[in-house]
Amino acid sequence: MVSAAVPGNGDTAVETLPAPLSGLVDRVVRGTRLWPSEKRDVRAELESHFREGLIELIDQGLEFEQAVKILGEEFGDPDLAARLIRRGKKRGRPMIWKVFVHTLVVTAIGAGGAGGYIGWLYGSKPNPTVDYVEIINAPVEAVPIEDRAWPVLKDVFLDFQLMPEALKESWKTESGQWQPGHEKWPLIEEWLQANRPLIPLIDKGANKRTWGFVYGTPESIEYMIERERRLGNEDIAHLTQPRDPMDPALLTMMLPSLRDVRGAARFLAMDARDHAARGDFAAAWGSLETAYRLGYLLYDTQTLIEQLVAAAITNLATQEMRALLYDHRDRLTPDEFAIVLDSSLMSSRPQELHWNVDGEILMFMDTVQYLFTDDGQGNGRLIPEQYAKILGFMEDSSDLLPDFFGPDAGLLAAVAVHADRRETVATYEEVWERMYEYLCLPLHDPRRALYLEPLEELRSDPIQKQRYGMLFLTLPDLGRADQLLREGAMNIVGAQTVVQLLAYRSDHGRFPASLGELVPTYAPLAVRDVYSGAPPRYFVTDRGDMMLYSLGRNLRDDGGSTEPAEDGSADILYWPAPRK
Amino acid sequence: MKIERELLKGVLPLAVLRLLRQRAMYGYELVEEVSKRTDGVLNLGQSTLYPLLYNLEAQGLIEGEWNQTDSARKRKYYKLTDKGLKRLERDLTQWEALVRGMGQLVSDAPQARLVANPAW
Structure with a gap:
């Protein structure tokens, strides 16, 4: 059958396929896009096919060209053939290849999915809709500007000379000894002289009804830039950079008022010592009164940091007042004593001081709207870019990131497990409520120690810790803040009680046998120690002097010793009040 | 007579x-044999033959082997495997049942339609 009567030698004539058929084979083989070995196999088979066809058709009596034409036409669509051949050949590939390809496909799908998920996460943008800056400022701006202290003080503080570095460094350890005659006093005197012209204006500001600092305004930044410029600091690049509109407004707001008001309070304390050394009790008391009022105004603010500075200032002022009274205890003139009794220290009501956490809650809610997406129904997912930014703002951020695969993967992992917006807010409210409940208890109530329980419950579980990482980032140390604020109030109470006892002695020539004798003539109410809930420790000494102290945090009577015990706690001595 | 592609697919x-x-048999031979044995009813297009052979080979139903003819030409011969034989027997049984069923359906169709629609 195959010994065909082809022109010339039949078999030899079809050894090389005519151009139309070899072109067809080329086109099909090329179109298969198979492996080279598979292509070789297909080519050999197609060439064999056409050779057999040519021989067969020529055997049947067809001319060579006719046979070529018929075979070419009967073959059909070469492109379709190539596609189908490819499909068939691929199906016949080794199992290991198929497994490899499937693995590749699954991996690609997985990688694509992960990439899509990451893209989805990273493509998210916050959509803040509530102006919390306006909300936090509403109570501030409800007060007429002429009744606010900050508008007066900011102009004063622009010209206020900061405490020299040499003094600032040793303030905590040495300042109790600084008096005229001390080796550092010339430096202090120079500082006092530079700032004394500002005292009337500081006093004017301190006599206003409210503190009146408007939060989060461009004026804060302008003030800081001008302040640094006047102080000769050229490193203000961090202040002049435009604010990133995606930064949580309240969390990143500046409180430039705090550094300067604290500096002013220290200045006034030193000024009082200078007046006292010169024998001018009235001027000394006046400076301390101004410092005290500055601090007392700051209590009426909405952030805990401001209120803690308030406590620090009133602590300093009342401590200096007690020391001044102690120095003059046997030589106070009736006029001088009248100044004390008429002072704002005596008219203030520390028992009514309550911490204001409105700003902290607003700060959290504002941060939430910059950290999560918003579907308008209270739901949303955490945005990695924003979370990383918040972590960068916070010092203790590192332990919130699981260090599995480095910081980026850690961030992604943290974001992946983080609770959504609704859940985060609900947990925050629950934790806050439980903590607040404990913290409203008196300082002597042992149940107060449980206030951290809600947070500890979350922190002890590594997943929960990640899920509610934002809570740990944004919740202030409420227990510590509460304690410092109560101590601040207690220090005021202690100073008031000292004055009442001195007034009693002025009238009776002796101190009362008990604090109860002060009520109601000298004190409207019986005084209570914030730590113990009982009256502070009080007794008259053999020499006719008195001793007044609080048991302090450890609730142990150390006889008025201010030497810290092992737990760091000590009695808080209000009288005697010699300088340290 | 040209048979619809979809009908040919399984056949x-x-x-x-x-x-x-x-x-x-080798490829060209198969084309010729199919055409001859079915009086040209099943005309195995050459462009579909090889994909079909490769598919059957991939399923392990047939296997190909290159052989040399007396005239030194190389041909790839395909033969049935055991698995192919089993498949063939199964498919033939089904095919016969199908042919029977279709035969009955075709012969009964006018009557059935009359019953369904007496007005017709």
Whole structure:
């Protein structure tokens, strides 16, 4: 059958396929896009096919060209053939290849999915809709500007000379000894002289009804830039950079008022010592009164940091007042004593001081709207870019990131497990409520120690810790803040009680046998120690002097010793009040 | 007579397997045999033959082997495997049932339609 009567030698004539058929084979083989070995196999088979066809058709009596034409036409669509051949050949590939390809496909799908998920996460943008800056400022701006202290003080503080570095460094350890005659006093005197012209204006500001600092305004930044410029600091690049509109407004707001008001309070304390050394009790008391009022105004603010500075200032002022009274205890003139009794220290009501956490809650809610997406129904997912930014703002951020695969993967992992917006807010409210409940208890109530329980419950579980990482980032140390604020109030109470006892002695020539004798003539109410809930420790000494102290945090009577015990706690001595 | 492609789809593999049960054949031979044995009803297009053979080979139903003819030409012969034989027997049984069923359906159709629609 195959010994065909082809022109010339039949078999030899079809050894090389005519151009139309070899072109067809080329086109099909090329179109298969198979492996080279598979292509070789297909080519050999197609060439064999056409050779057999040519021989067969020529055997049947067809001319060579006719046979070529018929075979070419009967073959059909070469492109379709190539596609189908490819499909068939691929199906016949080794199992290991198929497994490899499937693995590749699954991996690609997985990688694509992960990439899509990451893209989805990273493509998210916050959509803040509530102006919390306006909300936090509403109570501030409800007060007429002429009744606010900050508008007066900011102009004063622009010209206020900061405490020299040499003094600032040793303030905590040495300042109790600084008096005229001390080796550092010339430096202090120079500082006092530079700032004394500002005292009337500081006093004017301190006599206003409210503190009146408007939060989060461009004026804060302008003030800081001008302040640094006047102080000769050229490193203000961090202040002049435009604010990133995606930064949580309240969390990143500046409180430039705090550094300067604290500096002013220290200045006034030193000024009082200078007046006292010169024998001018009235001027000394006046400076301390101004410092005290500055601090007392700051209590009426909405952030805990401001209120803690308030406590620090009133602590300093009342401590200096007690020391001044102690120095003059046997030589106070009736006029001088009248100044004390008429002072704002005596008219203030520390028992009514309550911490204001409105700003902290607003700060959290504002941060939430910059950290999560918003579907308008209270739901949303955490945005990695924003979370990383918040972590960068916070010092203790590192332990919130699981260090599995480095910081980026850690961030992604943290974001992946983080609770959504609704859940985060609900947990925050629950934790806050439980903590607040404990913290409203008196300082002597042992149940107060449980206030951290809600947070500890979350922190002890590594997943929960990640899920509610934002809570740990944004919740202030409420227990510590509460304690410092109560101590601040207690220090005021202690100073008031000292004055009442001195007034009693002025009238009776002796101190009362008990604090109860002060009520109601000298004190409207019986005084209570914030730590113990009982009256502070009080007794008259053999020499006719008195001793007044609080048991302090450890609730142990150390006889008025201010030497810290092992737990760091000590009695808080209000009288005697010699300088340290 | 040209048969619709969709109708041919399931038939062609059966035809190829059936032919290979007799003996091993090469591609061109299969084309010719199918056409001849079916009086041209099943005209195995050459561009579909090879994909079909490669598919059957991939399923392990047939296997190909290159052989040399007396005139030193190389041909790839395909033969039925054991698995192919089993498949063929199964498919033939089904095919016969199908042919029977279709035969009855075609012969009963006018009557059935009359019953369904007496007005027709």
